[in-house]
Every structure is written in structure tokens, then in C-alpha cells.
Amino acid sequence: MKPGDFNLADPDTFEAGPPSDYYAVLRREAPVHWNPPPESDPPSDPDDPIAIRRGFYALTKHADIVHVSCNPEIFSARVGSNLLSDPDDEPLEAMQSMLLNMDPPDHVKYRRIFQRGFTRRMVAKLEPKIRAHAERVVDGIAHKGECDFVRDLAIELPLILICELMGVPERDRGKIFEWSNALCGFDDPEMLESREAQMRAAAEVQEYSTQLAAQKRAHPDDTLISKYVHSEVNGQAITDFQLNNFFILLCVAGSETTRNATTHGMRLLCEHPEQRELLLSDLERHLPGAIEEILRFSPPVMVVRRTAMEDTEIRGVQIEMGDKLGLYYGAANRDEEVFEDPERFDITRSSNPHLTSGIGEHYCLGANLARMQLHCIFAEVLTRFPDMRVSAPPRRQRSALFDGIKEMRVRYTPEPA
Ligand code: HEM
DSSP, rough: OOOOSSSSTTTGGGTTTTOHHHHHHHHHHOOOEOOOOOOOOOOOOTTTHHHHHHEEEEEHHHHHHHHTTTTTTTEETEEEEEESSSSOOHHHHHHHHHGGGTTTTHOOOOOHHHGGGHHHHHOOOHHHHHHHHHHHHHHHTTTTEEEEEIIITHHHHHHHHHHHHTTGGGGGHHHHHHHHHHHHTTTTTTOOHHHHHHHHHHHHHHHHHHHHHHHHHHHHSHHHHHHHHHEETTTTTTTTTHHHHHHHHHHHHHHHHHHHHHHHHHHHHHHHHHHHHHHHHTTTHHHHHHHHHHHHOSBBBEEEEEEEOOEEEETEEEETTTTTEEEEEEHHHHHHTSSTTSSOOOOOOOOOOOOTTTGGGGOOTTHHHHHHHHHHHHHHHHHHOOOOOEEEEOOEEOOOSSSOEEOOEOOOOOOOO
16 A cells, blocks of 8 residues: 555545555655545635645644644634635635634634633533433433334434533424534435535525524523623624534534444443453543543544645755645554554553643643543443443444444444333
């Protein structure tokens, strides 16, 4: 196998999961590797010097991804967005009003509005509530003996929490689920019938969040949406447009990722029975390490993109202003220079500086919350169903961005009715 054998922009490259053998080749032979554009991209505009070089450098070394993520003045998340290929003008403008795609100096001003609500201390306060929700979610499958881990279990907790934090009433949770699927299932025909369906979902979310914002303006409370609509940045009130896009970001970032991390967790524990035994032998002691190892081994967000704002150099490779860089978290998480025996799934690692939550300017706002959810759901599932097993090959989402699982059947000894 050699650099160039796979196109990392092609969702089919990830059909059987992230190509860790190919990542290893890239780390070793071409850590700053030019990857051609996704085939779905429109042809380059010959008059636009940047468009001609559409495509991106795939970065696979831990140190390089840290360098790019921690220098947002040089590597922009805003220009062309952090997706692998440039969105059209209208969706691009929407994305640029999301925290994830802002650059300094504005980024931190917006981030500050929410940061306090997501600190370790604030999330610790939510623990009893998250535990109670996790218990109820697991009650829902207790008597079945078999279920779809994704639909019946992994989806529920992140969705309940993100809706509570945003102030979305329980009856509307199903809509949030459908919309976030439509918005990030763009490469999977089973999750999204067409671009039109995606546009329709975006319009529906917009209408919904505008109404919710109007309610929160009239009746302030301590939800994130209320906090946002009552904030000002640079002396300007938050607009409906900004609010709508923040709402979409939270729907997707808050639920899809944690759902996939939960599902990968159960899958990985089943694929590594000796690690699972160890975990079950002392759940309280090993669970925090197991969660970090699950996150390291199978990052739900496989790649984000940046754009160079000036000519620069990485490992001797000349990067020109306007060049794109794909940061492959899953490859960095198995970098031999950082992790001992990186291809081994080991819940007892003493040092685990994985990049699954990003790093630097855009470090995941919900990282503490996601970990708390993973802790509560695994404590509940593994205590009550220590024999839960994956009973059919998991069905993966078709995507070059997200490592998602759509369906994963599991069997376990049910609790007596
Ligand atoms: C295991 C679950 C999660 C994973 C793997 C994950 C992953 C990430 C990654 C990789 C980034 C940085 C992207 C970049 O640098 O371009 C990020 C940012 C972000 N995440 Fe998460 N996330 C998770 C859960 C959550 C949750 C539960 C929430 C919300 C409640 C959330 C909200 C956000 C937000 C708002 C940002 C943007 C932060 C910024 O730009 O300053 N995430 N996440």
C-alpha cells in the first residue's frame, strides 16, 4: 500500500470503517499528503488560482494537527468552512455564523457566552439528572433481551440532554432527531433522500428555532437558547439568522457525536472481550480510562478542515495561502510517536492525549458533557446487562466525515418483567 492508493474525500474509502492501515502508511511516508478533491465537487474555476488547487493536504501526525488547530490566525476554520469541500455561498454564510466556523477575534467572544455552562463543575452539577435519564433509557430495553443499540439506546440520552439544555420541549424531540439526521447524513442515501430533503429540513429547523427564540425573548429562562438571544457581541444583538445556525450546530454536535461514541463503545468492548472483562471486574476504577480509550480508538468526527491564510510550511512541505488541510483525528490518535502500541485497544493507558474532542481554538465545548453521558450510560448498561453482545454486523453510515453507525443489533439476558 502506498500514499495515493485511497481517496480520503471518497465516502466509499470508509465503507468498512476508517482505513487505519492507510493512515499508518501516510504517517510514515507522507504525513502531509496531497489528496485530490472529492469527485462530487464542481470542476475548478480556471480563473480562480485557489479553486484550481481544490483538494487538500491530509495531515495524519498528532503534532501537526495540534500545530494547525492551535494557530487559528494562520489556519482558518471560517474560509470555506471546516467541511472537506466548499459549501455553496448560502450554506457557507450560514455555517460561518456558527461557532465551529468562526475565526479570531470574533470566535472567542461568542464562545464566552456559553463556556461557563459547559465547565467540568457545571456538568458535575448535572450528574444526578443525567444518571436518572440514563436509568430511564435503559429501563426502556430492560425486558426485551435484544434490540437495536443505536435506535433504542444510544440515540436517547444525548437527544434528551441537548433538548433540555436548549429548552426544546419533550414532544418535539423526535423532530430534532429527524432534522439532525437529515443535516449530517448528506452522503448516505438511506439517511437523506435528496438535497431537497436537506434544504427542507434546514427550513423547518429555521422556522422552529425562530419560534423558540421568540418564546425565550418573551420568557427568559436558563436554557442555552434563552442565554443566546439575550446576549450581545460587539454591541450587536444576536440575530435570528445567528440563532438558527447555533441551534443547528447544537442539534448536530450535541447528539450525533455522542450517539456514535456510545455505539462505538459497546462495539469496541465486544470486539475486545479481555478488555471488557477487565472493565467489568472493577467498573468504577476502569470506566474513565475505558471512555478515553473508546474516544481515542473511534473518533466520531473523523476529519475537520482548515484553510491556510498565508504561505507556510509543515514538515518541509510548502503550503500556499488558500491551501486546504484535512486534520485526520483518527490517524493522529494512533501516532506511534505519541501512543505506545497505538493499534492496541487498552483501557488502562496511563497517558491518552487523543484529539477526538479537537484541540486549541475550537476544542469541543461539550467535551465534559459528552464524557459524563458516556459514563452514566455505560455504568447503567454494563451493570444491568454485563452479557450484552453485538449480534449482527453493525451497519455504518456512508460518510467521509463522520464515523457513524446506523444500526447495531445486540442481545442480552433481559431483566425479569
Ligand atoms: C463524543 C462526543 C463529541 C465529539 C467526538 C465531539 C467532537 C468535536 C470536535 C472534534 C470539535 C472541534 C472541531 C474543530 O476543531 O473544527 C467539536 C467542537 C464543538 N462541539 Fe463537540 N463533540 C462531542 C460532543 C459534543 C456535545 C455533547 C456538544 C454540545 C452540547 C458539543 C458541542 C460542540 C460545539 C458547540 C463545538 C464548537 C466549539 C468551538 O468552535 O469553539 N459537542 N466537537
